[in-house]
Amino acid sequence: AKNSSLQKKASDMVKHITLETIQELYLTTTRKSLGIADLGCSSGHNTLSIIKEMVDAVEMTSRKLLQPAPEFQVYLNDLPANDFNAIFKALPDFYKELKKGRGDADGVPCPSIYIGGYPGTFYGRLFPDKCLHFIYCSYSLHWLSMVPPALYDKQGRSINKGNIYISESSPTQVCEAYYSQFQEDFSLFLRSRSHELISGGRMVLIFLGRMAASNHLDRGNAFFWELLSRSLAILASRGEVEEEKLDSYEVHFYAPSKDELEDEVKREGSFEMDQLEMFEIEKDVGNGTSYGTAVAMTVRAIQESMICHHFGFGEGIVDSLFEHYARLVDEEMAREEIRPITFVTVLRKL
Structure with a gap:
């Protein structure tokens, strides 16, 4: 899945944290069976590659302990x-890859x-009680369960006119609406997972965030939505988008700050935060693809169905929209680098 190239790059940067966490979990429990869930797994190759690496990491640990590897129950959500x-x-190839260097002839059972x-x-229960030991969730939790209802007045009109996310011209109620929706969603996520994980189980969560608690207008994440808003405005200026529809479109996204994350984890009370790291992704995405194109593909993968539904776009207009978007991102990057902030946090079930 090409649209996941940035996510893959980011996940690779923190892969050591994911693998160390699952190894430590196995060391402290040495169970005969491990329940692993990948939440928001998407449909690309990334999903199975990280699962394989987790299996390899646990298997390596079990060999050091001179114990047989556990069975793995993997839940893809x-x-x-x-x-x-x-x-x-893709599973037959996955199993084939897994068997390489394993088997009776190699003395390493598969x-x-x-x-x-x-x-x-995942904003709600998915699995039975205490069936999971490890949860992995990469680049999904910054998507809210819905556009915050408080963004609309009693007549159903947006209070964030001309914007699709928090911007300089947004009234303070817009920030409050997004933050409130994040609090509601994230606490529900934690509460739901607390039932499904065993005591001592771990979660590795990777998602977009922002540096300053007081400033929602970072050049990291909010700015990308500003550019998508500008891209839609270009189409509106050509009569390809109705102004009214542009005014009523909002994204269901929120980039929390470190403090907001820590506060929610403490408030919900089921987890201890063992680790919280922040990092930035370098703009070089390889494959001869421009950074703007990579960002556009990533955003399009999530937003396309909602944009088409809201604006009634056909594929041609969507192509045009994201071409404008990719160009604007590249132009801005040439002026000043945009480096989105990503958080990776390790939570332990109490």
């Missing part, structure tokens, strides 16, 4: 519209892995 079939079709798809929103 995403929204029902996700193409789970793409993952399932671990038992049972993989299933679990469609549904």
Whole structure:
């Protein structure tokens, strides 16, 4: 999945944290069976590659302990519209890859892995009580469960006219509405996972955030939405988008600050934050792709269906929109670097 190139790069940068966490979990529990969930797994190659690396890491630890590797129960979750079939079709190759260097002839038994798809929103319960030991969630939690209802007045008109996210011209109620929705969603996420994880279970969560608690207008994440807003305005100036529809479109996104994250974890009370790291992704995405194009593909993958539904766009206009967007991102990058902030946090179930 090309649209995941930036996510893959970011996940690779913190892979050591993910693998160290699952190894430590296994060391402290040495169970015969490990339940692992990938929440918001998407349908690309990234999903199975990180699962394979987790299996390899646990297996290596089990060999050091002179113990047989545990069985792995892997739960792949995403929204029902996700193409789970793409993952399932990739499974034969995944199992084939897993068998390399393993088997009776090599003296290394192949671990038992049972993989299933679990469609549904992670803002709520997904799995039975205490069936999971490890949860991995990469680049999903900055998407809110919905556009904050408080962004609309009693007549259903947006109070954030001319913007699709928090911007300089947004009234303070807009920041409050987004933050309130984040609090509601993230606490529900934590509460739901607290039932599904065993005591001592771990979560590795990777998502976009922002530097300053007091400033929502960082040049890291909010700015990308500003540029998408400008791209839509270009189409509006050509009569390809109705102004009224542009005024009523908002994104269901929120980049929390470090303090906001810590506050929610403390407030919900089921988890201890073992680690919280912040990092920036370098703009070089490789493959001869411009950074703007990579960003546009990533945003399009999430936003396209909502944009098409809201504006009634056909594919041609969507192509045009994201071409403008990619160009604006590249132009801005040439002026001054935009480096989105990513957080990775490790939570331990109390």
